[in-house]
Amino acid sequence: MTMMTHHSLSRTDGAGVYRRLLGLADRVPLSLVQLVSRLAVAQVFWHSSQAKLASWPVTVQLFTFEYRLPVIDPGVAAVLATTAEVSGSILLACGLFSRLASLMLLCVTATIQIFVYPGNWSEHLTWAAPLLLILVRGAGAVSIDHLAARRFLRER
Numbered sequence: 001m002t003m004m005t006h007h008s009l010s011r012t013d014g015a016g017v018y019r020r021l022l023g024l025a026d027r028v029p030l031s032l033v034q035l036v037s038r039l040a041v042a043q044v045f046w047h048s049s050q051a052k053l054a055s056w057p058v059t060v061q062l063f064t065f066e067y068r069l070p071v072i073d074p075g076v077a078a079v080l081a082t083t084a085e086v087s088g089s090i091l092l093a094c095g096l097f098s099r100l101a102s103l104m105l106l107c108v109t110a111t112i113q114i115f116v117y118p119g120n121w122s123e124h125l126t127w128a129a130p131l132l133l134i135l136v137r138g139a140g141a142v143s144i145d146h147l148a149a150r151r152f153l154r155e156r
């Protein structure tokens with residue numbers, strides 16, 4: 001009968017494989033996760049804004065008859081939402097004022113969740129999660145925010 005050492009067992013057992021996979025995941029730079037998060041959520045809001053702009057009369061009708069936000073005029077709501085989506089998606093994609101952009105798009109997401117489509121919470125969470133990451137951790141090393149911070153810190 002062959003005796004297995006603890007060392008050889010740990011390389012082939014499930015726990016050892018799991019630990020090695022975790023080690024690989026730990027090596028993924030957070031900045032890569034931040035970049036992918038920024039681009040993914042920016043793409044969603046960019047496409048939404050472009051659809052609104054492509055047919056503005058339909059957009060205003062949607063805000064009047066379907067979205068029906070309380071207190072705010074549908075025309076004003078359409079302009080505010082579209083402006084937030086265009087500017088937020090561009091800022092996120094560039095990594096410029098990313099925390100402000102993520103906060104702005106989180107507000108858009110919360111408005112949609114609360115007042116427009118409360119049943120679509122699972123979709124809204126897929127937008128909110130990367131936006132929250134950017135809000136609390138910033139844009140990452142691949143961003144204008146990072147370059148600006150390095151420059152301003154160097155000048156002090």
